[in-house]
Amino acid sequence: MTTTKLFLGIDCGTQGTKAIILDAVSGQVLGQGAAPHTMISGAYGRREQDVQQWLDAFTIATRQALQSANVDGQSILGIGVSGQQHGLVLLDDQGQVLRPAKLWCDTETSAENDRLLQHLGGEKGSLERLGVAIAPGYTVSKLLWTKEQHPEVFARIARILLPHDYLNFWLTGRCCSEYGDASGTGYFNVRTRQWDLQLLRDIDASGRLQAALPELIDAHEAVGTLLPSIAEHLGINPDAVVASGGGDNMMGAIGTANIRPGAITMSLGSSGTVYAYGDVPSVSPDASVATFCSSSGGWLPLICTMNLTNATGAIRELFNLDLPQFNQLVAQSPIGADGVSLLPFFNGERVPALPHATGSLHGLTLDNLTQANLCRAAVEGTTFGLRYGLDLLRQNGLQSQRICLIGGGSKSAVWRQIVADIMNTPVICTEQSEAAALGAAIQAAWCQSWTDGHDVSLADLCQRCVKLDPNSETLPIAANVAAFQQAYERYQQHVATL
Template sequence: MALYLGIDCGTQGTKALVLDAASGQVLGAGGAPHRLISGPNGHREQQPADWLSAFEQATRQALDDAGISGQAIAGIGVSGQQHGLVLLDAQGQVLRPAKLWCDTESAAENERLLDYLGGEQGSLARLGVAIAPGYTVSKLLWTKEQHPAIYARIAHILLPHDYLNFWLTGRYCSEYGDASGTGYFNVRTREWDHDLLRHIDPSGRLNEALPTLIEANQNVGTLRPEVAQRLGLNPQAQVSSGGGDNMMGAIGTGNISPGAITMSLGTSGTLYAFADQAQVSPHAAVATFCSSSGGWLPLICTMNLTNATGAIQHLLELDLASFGTLVTQAPIGAEGVLMLPFLNGERVPALPHASASLSGLTTDNLTRANLCRAVLEGVCFGLRYGLDLLRDSGIQSREIRLIGGAAKSSVWRQIVADIMATPLVCPQHTEAAALGGAIQAAWSAGEDSLEQLCQRCVSLDGRTRTEPDAANSSAYEAVYQRYRQQVMQLQ
């Protein structure tokens, strides 16, 4: 058997799975949670040491679940949450907690950098993406100004998945897909924008701290002996380039050629589709990232999804099943209750300083069921807003492949299909980023072409196939337009 380990280090936790690349079967899976450090002004950070502990726990669970020895693992592919900033000193030690994708504390610094680039259109022309709060570049400027003593010790600048690859192999590398979300990378030429970093620090020391760029099908190296021993893995196992969670999720859903569209329902919501050309959208909210399969991945990301629905669940002291039941007890439009669920600010629509709000409340409609329905509709409207932008950019969306924890709910699936007015289906393995990491590892090892591996390892779950209800889609349209009007008042 050719066995590969896929790892996904996300916001809420780390997932691991063991893939038999020859049969296409997932043999075992595991997971462990992460702690989130939250504070005022959009402060969202995590300790990279927690990622390492979760990596170890998830890996051991996956190996135990598969009933195999870690010595049988031939390769590892790591997926990581995008945009996060991990700073290391000259000895490779972490200098401070990692600022995450959902951290908007550097929104003011992002605005100043955007002004330097000539606004959103200038950023699109130069980089192929419009830098947004949460991108890595503004975090560097924030660190320079808020923590000068730490900034002076920076020797290496890494993204979360880059850091995990460094921990595994001792090598400082990055690949094009995840690098696309830094804000100092040109997605057309696939190169770092050194001049932009010199604008932040004319000495050039930031450029000296950048990792080496490698291709998506290149290996970073083999495991360091002490890490192999800690994880119980084969020390000769090859670590592939890995990538951002969205790029790995694309591979894990077979989204490696034009036509398919993937929607991920996690802490954040994402929509993305493969493109074989760097066709930069005129819409600044559409990020034309590179893929981790050799092409590009036009993408939109909303900052609020299950974090918002989870907040209402917690407020009302509901488990997931009870939340879903209450949603079904309220009608479409929640009897006039509308929620803008911008608890983390928002990227799509572009409202980094926004806060969440409820409107349309009356004595008659203030019910638990309507609150649950309103938050679920609100987060889905954000994704519909993004889907409209992708369609307007020329992306086809004949079918949605739905992944992420919330995709397991039939209530979520029907509401998503109705609001998007598009059929959807879930892959057999909804934790697609970890699967994508394992598939990429097999591809890098030369097991087969990426197309052949995806055909063998990615299967769709016909039981989840959901068609939109035409009457429901029509009813949602009126509520969605009300959502759009509310958003316009904030822009």
């Protein structure tokens, strides 16, 4: 009798690819690996990546994870891939990549997005038609931009894929997409779970775009098995099932067991996200709330802020501080940072909706201009943005008994307390900080069980594999909650002036 069932979870993010090996029987993560990516940055907010880097990083991270788990790749039963959302990967009819992938954080297509939004009847029209209000980061404006800026590339498009779809194609040779990641394209209806073909015809009447769309599959469906050459290249069992995979937020939801109403996941990564599971597509009237599909069969109302650890990291670099020094300074400064407020909108901002905003400091005097206050103001300012988003989700009927915190920022005890106090909600972290890679591995186990016909439920797998870290549990402190409420109101006043 097999005592282990091994699955590979991959998370291909902006900064790098992470791999974990999960034993779905014991629920233990046995090994991990990671490899970095670099970004192509240019004028007007260009943010792109050479997709070959993803394949190289996938290979390195997988080999590292197998080695650190000390397991043979031939015993891997399935692979799940989590990918950064919204990115555009274009292939020709030979399956070759036509140009670097445009990423979620690319704002070069803002003008195209504005025109598409106008075409849809503004945010209200977009919400009514698609269930989401398209934003510059979404995939749809990247298609229009390609048509106008690179007509020779546009003429050769045979496949339109998201980053995780492309990795699945590389693994299996099959082009498909699942509902969660498809929700962030801007040409997908989240209520009916279908592509909006008319919108693509409006961009290009030839029908070229709709012909290039991947087929849609359910979250529990497998894409297929590995191509023999890829199985050999990665050193993995050629019969390993490749799961549908999904966007990083959808996989992060599975990796934090956020598959039932009542749970909230908050990610403190380079950007900040807050999301919760919903059984029905209850679309918020506020355009900042994206009611995406989940990769577990439901919906995932979500808000995303553009500035989080990228903003706190910028302040850290300015003062040449390592993380422990930075956290120590944050702890030294009082709640409200002695009156110093940082609006950390260095990349513009999505929540609150201020795409053209810049970062700004307020309330400085000769007495409060200290490193500690500036460090604290950076953490508070980014966290207030998440509070603003959580309030929007709560107004849409969301219950939040507890927040599960993931991402780099969640490792800081000081920041965990600030989150608990600002949100007035208990906070806890998962033992496995790579929630998206873990979610991808759990989804692979779920897909494999469907293929096998013994239907292990996703809830069973989450219960076994998602472990909370009791040492990280942080409760709000009443006096802090009251003090933060004042500081938050001050933040809201500053935002109102923009």
